[in-house]
Amino acid sequence: MRDNPIHPTVDFERDGVQHGFLKVPYSGDDSGWGAVMVPITVIKNGDGPTALLTGANHGDEYEGPIALWGMTHSLSADVISGRVIMVPAMNYPAFTAGKRTSWIDGGNMNRVFPGDPDGTITQIIADFFSRTLLPMADVVVDIHSGGKTMEFLPFGAAHILDDKSQQARCVSAVEAFNAPYTLMLLEPDAVHLYDTAAENQGKVFVSTELGGGGSASATSVHIARRGISNVLKHAGILAGDVERGASVNLDTMNPECFITSEHRGLIEMRHDLGAKINAGDILAVIHDTDRTGTAPVECRSKVDGIFMGRHFPCLIRPGDFLAVIATIVD
Numbered sequence: 001m002r003d004n005p006i007h008p009t010v011d012f013e014r015d016g017v018q019h020g021f022l023k024v025p026y027s028g029d030d031s032g033w034g035a036v037m038v039p040i041t042v043i044k045n046g047d048g049p050t051a052l053l054t055g056a057n058h059g060d061e062y063e064g065p066i067a068l069w070g071m072t073h074s075l076s077a078d079v080i081s082g083r084v085i086m087v088p089a090m091n092y093p094a095f096t097a098g099k100r101t102s103w104i105d106g107g108n109m110n111r112v113f114p115g116d117p118d119g120t121i122t123q124i125i126a127d128f129f130s131r132t133l134l135p136m137a138d139v140v141v142d143i144h145s146g147g148k149t150m151e152f153l154p155f156g157a158a159h160i161l162d163d164k165s166q167q168a169r170c171v172s173a174v175e176a177f178n179a180p181y182t183l184m185l186l187e188p189d190a191v192h193l194y195d196t197a198a199e200n201q202g203k204v205f206v207s208t209e210l211g212g213g214g215s216a217s218a219t220s221v222h223i224a225r226r227g228i229s230n231v232l233k234h235a236g237i238l239a240g241d242v243e244r245g246a247s248v249n250l251d252t253m254n255p256e257c258f259i260t261s262e263h264r265g266l267i268e269m270r271h272d273l274g275a276k277i278n279a280g281d282i283l284a285v286i287h288d289t290d291r292t293g294t295a296p297v298e299c300r301s302k303v304d305g306i307f308m309g310r311h312f313p314c315l316i317r318p319g320d321f322l323a324v325i326a327t328i329v330d
């Protein structure tokens with residue numbers, strides 16, 4: 001496989017603070033001999049572990065970019081031991097367009113790993129993460145949120161892995177992140193996720209969903225900022241104690257936790273996120289907007305649990321994610 005064509009303008013081995021770019025060769029109608037300039041900050045102080053911190057893997061999810069852009073100018077080298085690599089907007093073309101996927105190639109960053117140096121812009125960025133950035137890292141934090149089409153209770157997540165000692169290290173880092181909710185995940189289709197690329201390299205990986213709707217709140221940004229700082233403390237990169245509050249443990253192992261819409265129309269939620277739900281409860285109704293005078297379709301939960309995630313826009317179609325009810329784990 002050929003070398004990745006991305007040229008980083010930072011030296012990953014140099015001590016101190018460096019702000020620069022991952023220069024991705026780009027030739028389009030708007031820029032013939034151009035480059036996509038993905039902002040990156042590297043902060044290094046001597047030997048020690050490396051944290052790789054990312055946001056906007058999906059371009060319309062904002063807690064990661066806000067927390068990390070702030071940290072790029074607030075974090076100094078003298079307060080860390082080791083190295084922090086921050087890419088606040090991993091899929092930068094998607095981020096600048098305010099979209100989940102890249103405006104250049106339609107690429108969904110979290111569906112193209114491990115990437116391809118001969119592929120499209122999104123695949124080239126993914127390959128650079130797989131073969132250059134991930135191998136440098138000990139701990140990897142990728143901050144997701146619901147984006148424009150979904151909204152979630154704020155949770156940190158670890159995956160169920162074959163390697164139970166690696167799984168335990170991941171769970172320990174997710175617990176240090178200390179979001180209000182903590183979730184164990186078994187991905188149905190994990191092959192092309194960034195998560196899987198990191199986990200396959202034996203890394204400690206922390207994922208999150210911290211809100212959604214295509215925006216961010218003061219509370220959700222605070223959870224992101226505190227969580228990242230906690231993981232850096234947990235890894236020994238920042239000094240100080242992890243700030244711990246209560247976190248509710250959840251899982252979504254039962255496939256019936258997930259509800260997909262079979263109808264088109266105007267959705268009326270009957271509960272808000274965080275509500276305790278019993279099997280049989282009506283979560284939402286969908287009004288038929290082709291005509292008036294029709295009884296709405298009732299959408300019921302098949303499981304007991306907590307209302308963890310929902311479709312965000314008020315218009316919904318068959319096949320859209322409607323809701324997820326998580327099981328509370330004692």
Ligand code: CA
Nearest residue numbers: 058061144145
């Ligand atoms: Ca996402």
